[in-house]
Amino acid sequence: MQSAKDLRLGRRFIFQQDNDPKHTARATKEWFGLKNVNVLKWPSQSPDLNQIENLWQDLKIAVHRRSPSNLTELHLFCQEEWTNLSISRCAKLVLARVQMAQHSAMLGRSLDAIVSHMSHYLWRKA
Secondary structure, eight states, X not given: OHHHHHTTOTTOOOBOOXXXXXXXXXXXXXXXXXXXXXXXXXXXTOTTTXXXXXXXXXXXXXXXXXOOOSHHHHHHHHHHHHHHSOHHHHHHHHHHHHHHHHHOOGGGOOHHHHHHHHHHHHHHHO
């Protein structure tokens, strides 16, 4: 996984995905197994728990406002709008998730794992 390599995590990471059916297909599970990727157990399609979903929604709205008329424009607008997402918005999402985790022992998740996971997105934006 490229982002784990970029962060020099080695095998010290847990992969999170939203359990959408395409992510839980047998072929996907086999790939994770072959690559020895530790996958976080996570409720299916839980944007309230996975803050990156909020960024995807922000991106979708921003790109839609620009009304791309072809795939080239769509690609360009996605790249530009992703770059325009503010670091403060990312930080707010991380803080909201940390506060949520502090107020509940939701699903037995470790606060360190959540902060580490969300910090990855801030690092990529910086």
